Amino acid sequence: MSLPFRTFVRNFSTSGLKKNAIKNVTIIGGGLMGAGIAQVAASTGHSVVMVDQNTDILNKSKANIEKSLQRVVKKKYAEDPKAGEAFLSQVLGNLALETDAATSVKKADLVIEAIVENLKIKQELFKNLDMAAPASTIFASNTSSIPIKEIAVATERADRFGGLHYFNPVPMMKLLEVIRIPQTSDETFDKLLAFGKAMGKVTVNCKDTPGFIVNRLLVPYMMEAVRMVERGEATPKDVDTAMKLGAGYPMGPFELTDYVGLDTCKFIIDGWHEKYPDHPLFAPSPLLNKYVAEGKLGNKVGEGFYKSKK
Numbered sequence: 001m002s003l004p005f006r007t008f009v010r011n012f013s014t015s016g017l018k019k020n021a022i023k024n025v026t027i028i029g030g031g032l033m034g035a036g037i038a039q040v041a042a043s044t045g046h047s048v049v050m051v052d053q054n055t056d057i058l059n060k061s062k063a064n065i066e067k068s069l070q071r072v073v074k075k076k077y078a079e080d081p082k083a084g085e086a087f088l089s090q091v092l093g094n095l096a097l098e099t100d101a102a103t104s105v106k107k108a109d110l111v112i113e114a115i116v117e118n119l120k121i122k123q124e125l126f127k128n129l130d131m132a133a134p135a136s137t138i139f140a141s142n143t144s145s146i147p148i149k150e151i152a153v154a155t156e157r158a159d160r161f162g163g164l165h166y167f168n169p170v171p172m173m174k175l176l177e178v179i180r181i182p183q184t185s186d187e188t189f190d191k192l193l194a195f196g197k198a199m200g201k202v203t204v205n206c207k208d209t210p211g212f213i214v215n216r217l218l219v220p221y222m223m224e225a226v227r228m229v230e231r232g233e234a235t236p237k238d239v240d241t242a243m244k245l246g247a248g249y250p251m252g253p254f255e256l257t258d259y260v261g262l263d264t265c266k267f268i269i270d271g272w273h274e275k276y277p278d279h280p281l282f283a284p285s286p287l288l289n290k291y292v293a294e295g296k297l298g299n300k301v302g303e304g305f306y307k308s309k310k
């Protein structure tokens with residue numbers, strides 16, 4: 001539907017930039033995903049506030065961002081180290097750290113939640129943010145598996161709520177799944193799509209169905225991998241080798257689980273098992289549960305199915 005001319009003109013400032021474009025972004029959760037989202041948003045000219053529970057965690061998140069940025073600079077500015085330094089300081093200049101979520105959203109155009117994969121904790125967070133953020137602020141969750149509508153119900157802004165599902169590692173994975181619920185307004189959805197593109201992502205439009213698109217296909221594949229090992233039919237190493245050399249995947253399922261985090265994987269499966277108790281696919285995995293119980297959560301703690309290289 002084409003915009004009336006006067007609306008078209010109103011939406012553009014004299015500089016030609018879209019006047020209502022998302023500029024100020026708050027990321028709640030500075031873990032694997034939140035730090036990556038903050039890094040890419042700051043690298044693409046957005047003003048970013050990254051929030052986590054304490055300054056120790058935030059300092060570790062920032063250190064991870066700097067490590068990742070060094071890898072980007074080494075590749076992108078190999079011929080011009082000075083430009084690389086300028087890029088690095090510009091990106092870090094776009095990034096602020098905050099432990100108080102309510103303060104962090106005062107000027108936010110968009111809030112992206114990337115905290116633990118737990119519905120009640122996400123709902124509690126958004127309920128509090130709903131009271132602190134301006135009415136115009138859009139809320140989005142980076143959840144892997146929880147229905148966006150079940151998170152949005154904790155707020156009074158379902159029309160300004162959507163899903164932005166990024167992929168790990170965010171600086172390298174081009175895809176962004178943009179999810180709308182029935183109440184998401186066209187304006188909100190358009191802004192989320194435009195923001196994804198402004199971050200350099202290729203967006204796909206998703207309905208609020210279990211696993212959206214990628215995880216709907218990825219979870220069955222990865223769960224069958226772990227059942228194969230539980231049945232004694234193959235080792236994790238051979239399954240990974242087979243999928244890399246036989247199917248051309250950059251990582252096998254067990255390497256990927258270490259990369260994603262065994263805790264997050266367990267949260268996903270436990271959530272779907274609770275919702276669909278009779279579905280055999282989501283029956284808990286004794287092997288995955290054993291590793292999580294032993295604290296072997298993957299690369300982020302140095303060991304999962306494998307001991308981490310780096």
Ligand SMILES: CCCCCCCCCCCCC[C@H](O)CC(=O)SCCNC(=O)CCNC(=O)[C@H](O)C(C)(C)COP(=O)(O)OP(=O)(O)OC[C@H]1O[C@@H](n2cnc3c(N)ncnc32)[C@H](O)[C@@H]1OP(=O)(O)O
Binds near residue numbers: 171173215
């Ligand atoms: C099996 C047990 C059962 C488990 C149950 C499962 C149930 C739940 C499962 C669902 C989980 C869903 C999670 C989520 O919702 C959805 C996802 O995110 S799924 C994950 C998607 N991502 C992938 O599949 C990643 C696949 N891997 C890759 O693409 C590549 O391996 C890589 C990560 C890009 C790394 O590249 P490689 O070439 O392999 O290796 P290098 O590490 O040497 O990197 C090369 C080069 O790339 C640049 N680079 C790499 N990483 C970064 C980074 N983080 N930041 C910046 N730059 C990076 C860099 O230039 C590297 O060169 P170097 O610096 O090493 O010189």
Ligand SMILES: NC(=O)c1ccc[n+]([C@@H]2O[C@H](COP(=O)([O-])OP(=O)(O)OC[C@H]3O[C@@H](n4cnc5c(N)ncnc54)[C@H](O)[C@@H]3O)[C@@H](O)[C@H]2O)c1
Binds near residue numbers: 114145
């Ligand atoms: N790990 C992946 O590959 C991946 C990919 C896509 C989406 N996701 C989703 O992203 C979300 C985060 O996953 P992750 O892997 O980054 O987890 P993570 O454990 O690495 O990070 C979660 C962060 O949230 C913080 N946190 C928890 N509760 C908080 C609160 N109330 N306020 C502020 N910060 C809080 C934690 O301190 C931690 O730093 C989950 O919903 C997950 O399903 C994960």
